[in-house]
Amino acid sequence: MAKQEDNFKNVISHAKEYGYVFQSSEIYDGLSAVYDYAQNGVELKKNIREYWWKAMVQMNDNIVGLDSAIFMHPTTWKASGHVDAFNDPLIDNKDSKKRYRADVLIEDHVAKIEAKIEKEVSKAAKRFGDDFDQEQFEATNPRVLRYKEESSAIVKRMASSLEKEDLADVKQLIEELGIACPLSGSKNWTDVKQFNLMFGTKLGASADSAMDLYLRPETAQGIFVNFLNVQKTGRMKIPFGIAQVGKAFRNEIVARQFIFRMREFEQMEMQFFIQPGTQAEWYETWKEKRMKWHLSLGIDAENYRFHDHEKLAHYADAAADIEFKFPFGIKELEGIHSRTDFDLRRHEEFSGKKLQYFDPETQENYVPYVIETSIGLDRMFLAVFSNSLQEETLENGSTRTVLKLPAVLAPTKVAVLPLVKKDGLPELANRLLEELQWDFNVTYDEKDAVGRRYRRQDAVGTPFCVTVDHQSLEDQTVTLRYRDSMEQIRIPMSEVAAKVAQEVDMKYWLQKMK
Ligand code: GAP
Secondary structure (H helix, E strand, O other): OHHHHHHHHHHHHHHHHOOOEEEOOHHHOOOOOOEEEOHHHHHHHHHHHHHHHHHHHHOOOOEEEEOOOOEOOOHHHHHOOHHHHOEEEEEEEOOOOOEEEHHHHHHHHHHHHHHHHHHHHHHHHHHHHHHOOHHHHHHHOHHHHHHHHHHHHHHHHHHHHHHOOOHHHHHHHHHHOOOOOOOOOOOOEOOOEEEEOOOEEEEOOOOOOOEEEEEOOOOHHHHHHOHHHHHHHOOOOOOEEEEEEEEEEOOOOOOOOHHHOOOEEEEEEEEEEEOOOOHHHHHHHHHHHHHHHHHOOOOOHHHEEEEEOOOOOOOOOEEEEEEEEEOOEEEEEEEEEEEEOHHHHHHHHHHOOOOOEEEOOOOEEEOOEEEEEEEEHHHHHHHHHHHHEEEEEOOOOOEEEEEOOOOOOOOOOEEEEEOOOOOOHHHHHHHHHHHHOOOOOEEEOOOOOHHHHHHHHHHHOOOEEEEEOHHHHHHOEEEEEEOOOOOEEEEEHHHHHHHHHHHHOHHHHHHHHO
16 A cells, blocks of 8 residues: 555656646645646647547547537536536544545445455465466455455445435445544544535626526536537438537545546547437447557556446446556546436426437437547546656666656657767757657757766656767767667668657557557
């Protein structure tokens, strides 16, 4: 646990030190769960957004984009169910005065039981060596089976109590499990209460006529209310999708995991409109497609898993998370939801306008069903960033900190380094820089010994360094160094752009989805 915490602290401090993420309003001691993206963070975020957009919109001729406003008519949130049901069950500790999400306290308890299973498995793997059959071990080992039974019973009971809105039982479960306040160790809890997560604001200048609004808690509703506009103007035929990237706001109570759970964050969502009755098939298709998107980035598949929801949101008939191994445990990264026709029907009901599709083949009108894929851009950022940050021991015994970002997402693709600050090398290096700038984000560094400059670029995640030396003046060749392998090759200066392009091209990476 302590190692996990250290790793996570390293991630946060590295993100600050290398210009990725800053605490918002830091000079005023910050604002809880609100963050700013710095010079490198903004580039990484932009690249992730583009990688998603390309995969979803550009590569699917039946998916189009949208950029709807953050402010929406307040009835939207009545219709969507957010006013009545977008709540978190909260519990206060009477001694520490700290407020927690009751379900998160229970989930954390379950995570501890799951950690015990992992420990048993890794102990057994060591004991049995190559002969170890993990599946069989997990299916037969009495201790593992007991832990599994215990955690599944807790999850089931919590899901059923939340489903029934039986908050007294949620409190009782916390007490029965002996869950203590993580801060004070006290088990002196208040009752569990529901708390709405939407931020309210006002539209208009005068106090009397101002209209109460909400900052949108998801981008999806902007898509639903525009469904017919897009379908008609784009002459879209079902099945088709609408994709959107934008800010969402939630008054999160458990907001302690850096950019994992923020109060202002960005979502990348896609609503796929389908014929009723085909949802099971499309749900599986989108689960598979989204997992392929993640794996195309070359992050080890072991870091991902699907988690099917026990407790379904008010709008869904099936839902799964793609979970990721974050530095603080396995947590939700993306949701894939089969949302039925809930949203469109509710908007029909509340607006009095028809939101139906006319099927030219069957000559029938119907309200489409929807499969949604929804991923937090900031959460994806954290997944990629934390997974990329590594401490390596080199052959000569020294260590290096390297941020092995997928080259396609790296903020800066190339660092151009003149070997020395004289003899015309900076001039030649600058000529190369200017040429490469047409295609990529490039940086120039002439300070310190070249070894130290390599280390700096490793730590900031630049996948390629190009060193210009005296030989370059004679034969126009340079050294290209690969961040991950540290391999160095000598190539003509004129070939650098093509060589780098090949390795950072989105097409090259996205083709792995096929
Ligand atoms: N439209 C469906 C929807 O909003 P959700 O599971 O509440 O579903 C989808 O959110 C995704 O948005 C999550 O999987 C997560 O990646 C991201 N997300 C949700 N709340 C977040 C928060 N407070 N901070 C950062 N990302 C968040």
